[in-house]
Structure formats: C-alpha cells, structure tokens
Amino acid sequence: MLNEPIPFDPSHDLDALAASGALGGNVALFKQPRGQDLLRRSAPLEEWCALRVRNGVWPYGRTLDGPPAPLATVEGDGLAAAQGINFASQDYLSLASHPAVIDAAMRALAECGPHSAGSAVLLGNSRHSNALERALGELLRCQQVVLFPTGWGAAFGAVTALVHGADHVLIDQLAHASLRQGAAAATRNVAAYRHLDCDHVRELLAGIRAIDGSGAILVITEGLFSMDADSPDLPLLQYLCREYGATLLVDVAHDLGAMGPGGTGAIGAQGMLGKIDIVMGAFSKTFASNGGFVACSQRSARRQLQLFAGPHMFSNALSPVQAATVLECLRIATGSEGERLRADLMRNAVELRALLLEEGMHCIGAPSPIVPLWTGSEAATRIAGMLLARAQVFVNPMEFPGVPLGAARLRLQLMARHSPAQVRQGARLLASAVRRASTAPRAVPRPAGQG
Template sequence: MLNESIPFDPSQDLAALAASGALGGNVALFAQPRGADLMRRAAPLEQWCALRMRHGVWPYARTLEGPPEPLATVAGDGLPAARGINFASQDYLSLSSHPAVHEAALQALGECGPHSAGSAVLLGNTRHSGALERAVGELLHCAQVVLFPTGWGAAFGAITALVHAGDHIVIDQLAHASLRQGALAATRNVSVHRHLDCDHVRELLAGIRAVDRAGAIMVVTEGLFSMDADSPDLPLLQHLCREYGATLLVDVAHDLGAIGPGGAGVVGVQGMLGKIDIVLGAFSKTFASNGGFVACAQPSVRRQLQMFAGPHMFSNALSPIQAATVLASLRIATSAEGEGLRADLLRNAVELRALLADEGVRCIGGPSPIVPVWTGTEAATRIAGMLLSREQVFVNPVEFPGVPLGAGRLRLQLMAQHSPAQIRRAAQLVAAAVGRARTAPRPAPRPAPFHPAPESGRG
C-alpha cells in the first residue's frame, strides 16, 4: 500500500512557496560564475539550491532505497522517505528485478569477481563482454561492436574518436548533452539543425559541400529523443548522408530493447537494421546495468574507436557482473518473453497518455517508454513535481539544462510491470498537480545572489 499523503493546505503552501523565491531563477544564471577563487565562486548556486531544497522543490539527487521497481521507496526532495509509484527510474522492461538477470550477475561474481581490473585495451575484457559484443552485433546486424563503461562515454567517445578539427558535424538541436559536448570537443564546425527537420539537414549538407569537398561530415541524431518521445526519419537521413558523402550516427539509448520487432528499436521499426553507418546506445535504460556500445560494419572504424575513444581506452571496462547482467537482459529482451514485456510497456504508455489527454493534460511525442508531460515555466514544473512527491508519485521534473528555458516538463518513465491501477492513479494525480501548478500564485523574484567577499590577502 502507498503511504498516506503528507497533509497540507495547497492554497497556503503554494502562496508561501511563491513568496519564498524558490520558484524564481534557473540554472543558466549560475553556469559561468565569476571570480578568481574557483572554490568559493559557486556559493550563489549552493544558496539557491538550498533555498529550493528548504521549500521542497529540489527534486534532484534523491535516494532510491531498494530496487528500481514500480513501487519504490524514495528519500530526498526535503521530504522523509516514502513509498510510492515510481516513474523516475529507467527500467523499461522491468528486467532489473528479473530472476534470470540476478542469477547471471551472481554467477559472474562467483566466476570472475566484481572488477574488470583494467581498460578494455589492457586486459579488462572477459568472456562475458565478448559474448555481449557478439549479441549486440547480431541484434543490430552490425559486425563490429565496441563496449564502453557508460552510455555517455560511448556517445562522447565515438564522436571525438572519429571526427577531426577540420571535419563537420550536423546535429539535431535536441540531441543529448553527451552528443552535443562530443561534437563541440571534436570540431568548431558544428551546425545545428531544427529538430527532426530533414529539409534543414539537406540545406546544411549542401552548404558544407559547396565550400568543402574534402572534409568529413557526421550527421548526429537519436532513435528516440528522451525529452520529447519522438523519432527522426532514419531512411531519409541515411539517404541524405549518401547523397552528400556524410556519415550517419544514431543514438538508440532509449529505444533499443524497449520497442520494435525483436527489441530492435526505432532502427528496426523503420527497416534500417544493418543500414545505418554507426549505431550507439546505452544499456542503462532497458538492460539493467550501466554501460554503452558503438556498432558499425567496418573493422577499421572499430580499431579507430579502440585506440582513440578516450572513455574506452582510458576507463576501466565493464565489470564482468555488468556484462553478464546486460547479456542476460538482452537475451530476454529478444525472446518471446521480451515481446510480451514490450506489449505490456506499450499498453501502459497508450493508457497513460489517453487518461492524461482526457484530463486536458498535454503529453509530448508518441507512445514509448517515455511520457513527457508539458508544464512550460520552471515555476510550474517545480510546483507540479513537489505536489506529486507529496502524493508519493515520483517523476522527474525537467528544466534547463535538460530542456530549453521555458520548456519545462515532467518526464514519466514507464516500466512493463506498472499495473493498470498504478497507471490510473498516477494519471489522476498528475492531472491534478499540473492543474494546480498552472493556477499557482505568481512566483516572487529570486533573492539577490550572495557574492562571497574575497578572503584576506587573496585579492
């Protein structure tokens, strides 16, 4: 059973919250603090975060007490630990609690111990990681696979290893931070295209080739955008890359395993298995462990990644436990059981979206494991997240830098094992929270930031 909601008077609480200053400001204001003392100039940010935490609108760095299941115990956000409906964890097929996955992890622990004890280049591989590479390659119809300790590392490492300073990158404006930061680290020649706009991609590619016939071009996109739950036209993007001599890279972190025939994700849905130049992804959304991969057809590209992708070359490899966990999860995801889990997941997504639409709540994108609920302002996002936390419904309120300023939302992440009753209850409470947030008192201006005085003798 869920804990009883913490009693409070919404009108009084929201009025006090609006007056407190905790709903004002945004992280962008603190992104580049000034001052000679690196250790002290972050003080205004800490004060602002502490203010939000005191008023229950700092929903980050919370603690999950137990496994990431549909019913979970969460502590933090200025509230005591409470058990409630969990839409904040990423475990799309509910494989983190699957007995076969647990058994595989325990067997790997007994056989190999807990540690890879080296990078993949320096004796960090195990038979589990080798089997995982082959399984990922089979799923994606790609002969060459390189594993990374994180999905972030796979994205950043792939771009920085393959793209040089004189090359070009054309990237979707809503691409993940790992992709954008990788692009900026690799070259100054980065062109950002409007979200999912293939005509704009064509225009940018034509412009680049008009002045540079020799430089390489990488086009970067995602299979399923994690904040918008939408997908690009992969056949058209790959065609454009062929036309202009570019290379297409697709990040399938949020869709591989969770949707598509056999768990092949958006690449499989759009009939592009084995046809995309480079596919990369993360294991942490569907496959019950940290880790990532890059897959392609050419052995030479694999070698380039092994030697020049920093997160692969200079980070310890996946532990044998992680590799065995992902491998067991992948085998389930691609089986008949996995098809059933995907059907349950899709049913939950369609049902939740329909219930929210009936309440007048705007959901972004289409049915997928991610249900983004539009809130708009940072203040409304914080209020809605706080109200849901009080009702023991745990979601991820997202504001800048996760999304653009003024484009806040609640990101609900579904699991195959969420029950119909949990979906119905969550829809009611989400609709109520978003409605209250829309009509809440206007927030007061953020208090003037504290600027630390220089220490004696330090200028």
C-alpha cells in the same frame, strides 16, 4: 550540506512559496560564475539551491531504497522515506528485478569477481563482454562493436574518436548532451539542425559541400528522443548522408530493447537494420546496467574507436557482472518474453497518455516508454513535482539544462510491470498536481546572487 526543507502543508496557500523566491531563477544564470577562486565563486549557486531545498522544490539527488520497481521506496524532496508509484526510474522492461538477470549477475560475480581490473584495450575484457559484443553485432547487423563503461562515454567517445578539427558535425538540436559535448570537443565546425527537420539537414549538407568537397561530415540523431518521445525519419537521413558523402550516427539509448520488432528499436521499426553507418547506445534504460556501445561495419573504424576514444581506452572496462547482466537482458528482450514485456510497456504508455488527455493534460511525442507531460513554466514544474512527491508519486521534473528555458516538463518513465491500477492512480494524481501548479502564483522575486 543543503539546509533542511521547511515542512509544507499541501493545503497551504502557495503565495508563501512564491514569495520565498524558490520558484524564480534557473541554472543558466549560474553557469559561468566570475572570480579568481574556482571553489568559492559558486556560492550564489549554492544559495539558490539551498533556497529551493528549504522550500521543498529541489527534486534532485533522491535515494532509492531497493530495486527500481514500479512501486518503490524513495527518500528525498524534503520527505522521509516513503513508498509510492515510481515514474522516475529507467527500467523499461522491468528487467532489473528479473530472476534470470539476477541469477546471471550472481553467477558472473562468483566466477569472475566484481571488477574488470583493467581497460578493455589492456586486460579488462571477459568472456561475458566478448559474448555481449557478438550478440549486439548480430542484433544490429553491425559486426564491429566497441563497449564502454557508460553510455555517456560511448556517445562522447564515438564523436571525439572519429571526428577531428577539420571535419564537420551536424547534430539535432535536441540530441543528448553527451553527443553535443563530444561534437564541441572534436571540432569548431558544428551546426545544430532543427529538431527532426530533414530539409534543414539537406540544406546544411549542401552548404558544407559547396565549400568543402572532401572533408568528413558526421550527422547525429537519436532513435527516440528522451525529452520529447519522438523519432526521426532514419531512411531519409541515411539517404541524405549517402547523397552528400556524410556519415550517420544514431543514438538508440532509449529505444533499443524497449521498442521495435524483436527489440530492435527505431532502426528495426523503420527497416534500417544493417543500413545505419554508426549505431551507439546505453544499457542503462532497458538492460539493467551501466555501460554503452558503439557499433559499425568497418573494422578500421572499430580500431579507431579502441585507440582514440578516451572513455574506452582510459577507463576500466565493464565488469564481468555488468556484461553478464546486459547479455541476459538482451537474451530476454529479443525473445518471446521480451515481446510480451514490450506489449505491456506500450499498453501502459497508451493508457497513461489517454487518461492524461481526458484530464486535459498535454503529453508531447508519441507512445513510448517516455511520457513527457508539458508544463512549460519552470515554476509550475517545481510546484507539480513537489505536490506529487508529497502524494507519493515520483517523477522527474525537467528544466534547463535538461530542456530549453521555458520548455519545462515532467518526464514520466514507464515500466512493463506498472499495473493498470498504478497507471490510473498515477494519471489522476499527475493531472491534479499539474492543474494546481498551473494556477499557482507566478510573480516571483529574483533570488539573491543572480548577477
């Protein structure tokens, strides 16, 4: 167990916090510990984490009591359970508490029980998962759909099943870790291209084709980048892939259902439905369940995914309850109610960004369910997160490895059911915390055990 945190008085001078060393260091310093004992050589990492816990700047492993609602009860950050404004959960259309979604889950539970009891390659499928595959195929105009028990598994499985050692991968430098790790596991021929830079993609494609005229190339991007709230030029990327004989994979984990006409995300918004080579996504952001999928138009590729994507073949399939939950969320998201919920969600995003701008804050990206509030400094992010938790505003302070070193931020995640009053109050408290954190002492001693 990590040590108990020191009670923190918000009126206290932050010099003491800086002097503790809890604002110094980063996870990168502990990534590759040395020594023969695999279990004990991480002791310096534990000491550093415990130091942050004792000083109230360890915002991870919190506990949510009840559904992920806009007003939620959270325990952690060294505090007792408290109710506050929740900008930390991923439930973009507020469907996790929707009566129809809960009813669908309960009916599936009564009908099929709680467990798939097998891999999808064996006997893990249900009529709910089959219906979900068909519905996703119709929405995306990619009829060959493979389901996965997690979104991470869908990303990793898609890359490792389709790419082998002689192939090439070009991946946006800010793509999800699951995609980057999948690429690294599949081939050594991996190149990261500058974020959203199609000219760099063209340059890299031309360079590969100059030396390898027949090998496969997979280009990877996302519909909405989860830390930067921006989107690529999908028509241009797909055109470049056609020009150079490459294949495009678009991860729509954060935009499908929550954005675009009829919930079709960035692909639908850019007129690319049925035109993207491979679409993959996760259900955990908008569709109130764990799980993920990969969709394409080629039946042969579906077979390749079924038999060679480890997270699909060697994991138990989505449970009937999960599949029924996602299917009902999909029905709502693609209907008239979904349009109203997306309008509410976008209203909240635009309003929060405008209020923070008025307060002199810097939000990166464009209006979406994700509002990244820039801090830059890891120390400032830790202080702001601590102050907000004590003001009963729950956010996700993001630092390495979630974002590059020196690019820390607060990631705010909005829901359709956040009220205007919650957005206004949240903006005021967010700005106050970031301002105070930005003027806090920065000279911090180096924590013990960092090499």
